[in-house]
Amino acid sequence: MKNIPRINKSGPQPQKLAALRQAHREWSESPDVLTRLTRRLSTTLKLETQLAILAEELSSVVPFDCMNYRHQIAAREFVYATGMGGPHRCDYRLNLEGSFYGTLSLSRRQKFTEQELEGIELMLAAAICPVRNACQFIAIEQAALTDSLTGVPNKRAMDEVLARACSLGDRHGDNYSLILCDLDHFKDVNDQHGHVVGDHILKLAAAELEKAVRNSDSVYRFGGEEFAILLPHTDECHARAVADRILEYIRSISVNCGDVDVSVTTSCGVAQRLPDESADQWLARADEALYRAKDHGRNCTRVFAVIGN
Numbered sequence: 001m002k003n004i005p006r007i008n009k010s011g012p013q014p015q016k017l018a019a020l021r022q023a024h025r026e027w028s029e030s031p032d033v034l035t036r037l038t039r040r041l042s043t044t045l046k047l048e049t050q051l052a053i054l055a056e057e058l059s060s061v062v063p064f065d066c067m068n069y070r071h072q073i074a075a076r077e078f079v080y081a082t083g084m085g086g087p088h089r090c091d092y093r094l095n096l097e098g099s100f101y102g103t104l105s106l107s108r109r110q111k112f113t114e115q116e117l118e119g120i121e122l123m124l125a126a127a128i129c130p131v132r133n134a135c136q137f138i139a140i141e142q143a144a145l146t147d148s149l150t151g152v153p154n155k156r157a158m159d160e161v162l163a164r165a166c167s168l169g170d171r172h173g174d175n176y177s178l179i180l181c182d183l184d185h186f187k188d189v190n191d192q193h194g195h196v197v198g199d200h201i202l203k204l205a206a207a208e209l210e211k212a213v214r215n216s217d218s219v220y221r222f223g224g225e226e227f228a229i230l231l232p233h234t235d236e237c238h239a240r241a242v243a244d245r246i247l248e249y250i251r252s253i254s255v256n257c258g259d260v261d262v263s264v265t266t267s268c269g270v271a272q273r274l275p276d277e278s279a280d281q282w283l284a285r286a287d288e289a290l291y292r293a294k295d296h297g298r299n300c301t302r303v304f305a306v307i308g309n
Ligand SMILES: Nc1nc2c(ncn2[C@@H]2O[C@H](COP(=O)(O)OP(=O)(O)OP(=O)(O)O)[C@@H](O)[C@H]2O)c(=O)[nH]1
Pocket: 149, 182, 183, 184, 185, 186, 187, 188, 190, 194, 195, 196, 197, 198, 199, 202, 223, 224, 225, 294, 298
């Protein structure tokens, strides 16, 4: 058993405790603007909420018409703006310990005075740590939802989006379709040409899928060599046409491995969501359609038809 070190008890320190009580009273009852700002910012990791707090606290010290914030976080361009701009602008690059956390601009009709600029800089210096934490939080969240090999959203992201599609579909009666797309005989690609080539083809496949669909559709890496595509406002006929286009895009992949060009095909299963259907039931139907496409010889699309069509 380990020895627990004894705590050095030097007896009560009433003066220090009284000073602490006094400091707490001041801190909680009438905080200065920087204390209030940092305390409010530390209550949230949501960057949008932090920027709203910052805009509010900044405007209590230096009036402005518009605040703009812009930062590229992983694959996402984060933009925040309040109000309408004026001709006078001050721009700040938010840097902390050698890392960049976005550009913040304030604008208004009157020129900013030197004292006002100093005030803004003091406020931004106090805000930078919480803003850094919020940016890092977004980056971590994005990483958790992104497939590290292909860069497309992963199954976890897809589960969230499918759940949202189900509730939106039930509320507004919108059509949603799902395509499951599984590369054919991919084990042979790995076995004959190695995993490095296999990985490269998976990356190319993800890129081709993104090219084959509209911006409003979304591509997910669902499993090893399996992808899913969610198509909002799309019935099964149109989804089938997209799946057939996907077959062509995947067939166009060609990787030169010395004396052979490696190409791949894919099979697609399509299912349009039925009213009141859960995400799992919907996925199971798309999977059944995919199974039929594989069973039919691969390199083709099968639709799990909606009853009545
Ligand atoms: N290179 C690489 N291969 C992967 C990855 N994930 C899964 N795979 C491989 O994908 C192959 C899938 O094999 P199977 O499930 O037998 O399917 P298949 O050979 O594509 O055959 P069908 O789906 O029936 O056409 C396996 O060899 C896995 O190792 C990955 O991230 N990289």
